[in-house]
Amino acid sequence: MSIGNRWRLYTRLDQTLVLALLALALNLLLVRHFADASSALAALLVKTSYQWCLAIVFLFLLQSAGIERGWLYWIGLLQALAGTAILLGIALAVPGRSSLLSRLWQVFNVAMCLILAAGISYRGSRNARPHQWLVLLATLLALGVAANDVTNPNGLRSGTTFGHYLFPELVLLVWLVVTGRLFGERAAMQADHAQGLGRLQAEQALHSELLSRRAVESERKRIASDLHDGVGSQLVNLIATLDPRSQRQQAMAIALEQCLLDLKIMVDSIEGEHDTIVDALARLRYRIQPSLDRLGIQMTWNVQDSDQLGALAPDQVLQLLRISQEALSNVMRHSQASVVEVTCRYVVSNHSLLLEICDNGQGVHATAAGKHTAGKGIRSMRERAAATGASLDFSHPQNDRNGTRLLLLLPLSAQPRSPEVQGTILSFPRGPGKAA
Amino acid sequence: MGIRIESEREAGITYRGISSNQVLQGGRVWPDFLTGQPGRPVRVLLVDDDPHFRRVVAQELLADLRIHLVAQGDSAREGRRLVALHEFDVMMIDLNLGDGSGYEVIDCMRSLRPGAEAVVISAMEDEQHALHAFELGATGYLVKNSWFGNFSDAVLQVVNGGASITPSLARRLLHRLDAAQGGTAAAQVANHSDALSGREKEVLKMVASGYTSAEIGQRLAISCQTVNSHVKNIYRKLHVRTRAQAVGLAASSGLLQR
Numbered sequence: 001m002s003i004g005n006r007w008r009l010y011t012r013l014d015q016t017l018v019l020a021l022l023a024l025a026l027n028l029l030l031v032r033h034f035a036d037a038s039s040a041l042a043a044l045l046v047k048t049s050y051q052w053c054l055a056i057v058f059l060f061l062l063q064s065a066g067i068e069r070g071w072l073y074w075i076g077l078l079q080a081l082a083g084t085a086i087l088l089g090i091a092l093a094v095p096g097r098s099s100l101l102s103r104l105w106q107v108f109n110v111a112m113c114l115i116l117a118a119g120i121s122y123r124g125s126r127n128a129r130p131h132q133w134l135v136l137l138a139t140l141l142a143l144g145v146a147a148n149d150v151t152n153p154n155g156l157r158s159g160t161t162f163g164h165y166l167f168p169e170l171v172l173l174v175w176l177v178v179t180g181r182l183f184g185e186r187a188a189m190q191a192d193h194a195q196g197l198g199r200l201q202a203e204q205a206l207h208s209e210l211l212s213r214r215a216v217e218s219e220r221k222r223i224a225s226d227l228h229d230g231v232g233s234q235l236v237n238l239i240a241t242l243d244p245r246s247q248r249q250q251a252m253a254i255a256l257e258q259c260l261l262d263l264k265i266m267v268d269s270i271e272g273e274h275d276t277i278v279d280a281l282a283r284l285r286y287r288i289q290p291s292l293d294r295l296g297i298q299m300t301w302n303v304q305d306s307d308q309l310g311a312l313a314p315d316q317v318l319q320l321l322r323i324s325q326e327a328l329s330n331v332m333r334h335s336q337a338s339v340v341e342v343t344c345r346y347v348v349s350n351h352s353l354l355l356e357i358c359d360n361g362q363g364v365h366a367t368a369a370g371k372h373t374a375g376k377g378i379r380s381m382r383e384r385a386a387a388t389g390a391s392l393d394f395s396h397p398q399n400d401r402n403g404t405r406l407l408l409l410l411p412l413s414a415q416p417r418s419p420e421v422q423g424t425i426l427s428f429p430r431g432p433g434k435a436a
Numbered sequence: 437m438g439i440r441i442e443s444e445r446e447a448g449i450t451y452r453g454i455s456s457n458q459v460l461q462g463g464r465v466w467p468d469f470l471t472g473q474p475g476r477p478v479r480v481l482l483v484d485d486d487p488h489f490r491r492v493v494a495q496e497l498l499a500d501l502r503i504h505l506v507a508q509g510d511s512a513r514e515g516r517r518l519v520a521l522h523e524f525d526v527m528m529i530d531l532n533l534g535d536g537s538g539y540e541v542i543d544c545m546r547s548l549r550p551g552a553e554a555v556v557i558s559a560m561e562d563e564q565h566a567l568h569a570f571e572l573g574a575t576g577y578l579v580k581n582s583w584f585g586n587f588s589d590a591v592l593q594v595v596n597g598g599a600s601i602t603p604s605l606a607r608r609l610l611h612r613l614d615a616a617q618g619g620t621a622a623a624q625v626a627n628h629s630d631a632l633s634g635r636e637k638e639v640l641k642m643v644a645s646g647y648t649s650a651e652i653g654q655r656l657a658i659s660c661q662t663v664n665s666h667v668k669n670i671y672r673k674l675h676v677r678t679r680a681q682a683v684g685l686a687a688s689s690g691l692l693q694r
């Protein structure tokens with residue numbers, strides 16, 4: 001990891017601590033180096049480094065006291081900049097003036113330090129933090145040391161007062177206490193932090209999942225309406241060009257109508273994602289009734305709505321709808337029936353949904369020509385039924401040796417399942433062969 | 437959304453003696469007590485801005501002896517002019533006209549020709565538009581691209597008391613008209629007068645469950661015509677309620693001040 005990245009891992013207080021310790025060390029070094037030199041440059045360097053030391057140490061104290069951005073930070077910055085300017089002035093000015101400027105520098109710095117210390121004490125004492133007293137104590141000590149250094153003409157020159165060596169350790173101690181490392185609070189703080197972070201991440205995940213689900217839904221609807229308007233109208237135009245008097249073209253027209261019908265049913269189920277089973281069956285009937293009429297098949301409709309049927313999850317509704325669609329399509333294509341009866345109701349005795357499709361045709365297994373495709377259709381119906389937890393049974397209707405009876409029983413859960421949960425778990429496509 | 441082609445069955449005539457194949461593949465039997473006969477055809481006004489579509493519809497209507505195509509228009513302005521100029525029984529009107537929407541012309545028709553019916557044609561199969569059209573007083577709805585849409589049948593059905601309705605539309609109407617509403621006293625009075633009757637609610641629920649008019653009639657022991665007039669009534673209440681809501685809104689926002 002590069003230094004830059006590593007640096008960003010530290011918190012702001014940690015960063016300030018490092019800066020403060022570096023500054024103090026630098027100052028110490030400079031003082032020792034220029035201990036006996038008396039040139040103006042030496043004095044300038046030492047005092048400038050001290051000026052910025054002051055600024056950084058007060059910055060550290062401000063952050064330790066938990067004071068947010070405010071005018072105090074500006075004061076500190078102002079002190080550093082103005083002080084540096086005055087020092088430059090001292091270095092460049094004539095000797096007569098320089099003593100006056102020195103005086104100015106001293107007074108200015110002491111005043112600013114007083115203001116800062118007062119500010120930190122006032123604002124800091126209003127912040128209810130643990131161990132705040134230590135920070136205030138450190139502030140007072142800083143004030144004392146700084147005032148002493150600044151006003152004592154030898155203080156900076158000769159190198160060190162006791163405070164110079166003591167102060168870095170004090171800063172370190174304040175940092176240890178404030179960040180909880182000293183008294184073992186750090187672990188607790190980290191645990192809290194991790195928990196909060198975890199909660200936040202979970203919420204974010206949920207939120208983004210909701211957003212993506214909504215995006216998927218609206219995208220599906222857009223595709224559905226594009227399909228309907230685009231492909232749908234093309235199919236209609238094609239059908240319109242065919243000649244109803246020609247046998248072959250009529251057969252083609254019927255096949256194209258079937259495509260159109262399937263398209264409409266698919267668009268329906270995309271747009272009616274939250275329909276109940278009764279709504280879905282009603283829609284299906286509405287779509288295929290013209291085909292039934294044309295084939296001369298009479299439909300007996302026996303669908304009884306009730307509140308318990310609303311307990312189905314949207315995915316279950318879709319599967320049952322597909323099963324019904326397949327069954328009715330078989331009736332229209334293979335069975336040569338004249339009557340088909342659809343029953344759907346809630347059975348109280350075993351708390352389940354009953355779906356029954358009967359016809360008086362040849363029976364599913366009888367037709368040789370249709371056997372191949374019918375076999376595959378039945379298999380897919382069984383798979384769909386199994387996926388919803390229903391039982392599917394093929395037999396003959398009671399009064400009829402021929403004919404087909406499809407009976408589906410789906411036990412209903414006690415409470416309606418939340419559509420969100422079901423949607424995420426079961427609506428993902430399961431592979432090209434089984435896509436709805 | 438196409439119109440259910442059940443004109444014959446709606447008349448309450450049973451076809452037990454005739455197998456269904458014969459009725460559908462051969463010529464349709466049109467009872468002589470229904471409105472729209474070769475001697476007294478139904479007068480139709482057609483307003484659509486697509487000339488190709490107009491040609492197709494006009495061809496079909498002209499070929500049918502039970503229908504007399506009175507005039508054709510190609511814009512909203514033309515439509516309003518024709519409504520004022522001609523007498524007619526049914527107006528077929530596209531919702532998206534070049535210079536305006538079909539809704540205005542329907543509005544115009546309701547005030548100038550209260551006895552006439554409106555069949556709305558739309559390029560999109562959109563329940564929202566359909567509902568709006570019904571709110572404005574239309575009684576029929578056709579989708580342009582629907583193969584199963586037969587224009588003369590649509591016209592004849594509407595003029596014989598039928599009104600197009602689909603299961604999903606029925607469900608929407610149930611929500612709309614059945615929901616109890618509070619609000620101002622004026623609104624409550626309006627609600628009371630055009631709330632759904634018990635019978636109407638039953639009919640709507642059965643339509644929403646997928647039953648045809650004939651089956652509803654059978655189960656409720658009423659005639660097919662009665663079922664259709666219930667549906668028509670429901671649309672009327674929707675129209676009235678929408679109007680009342682508009683008036684109520686205007687009144688409450690201070691637009692109708694004396």
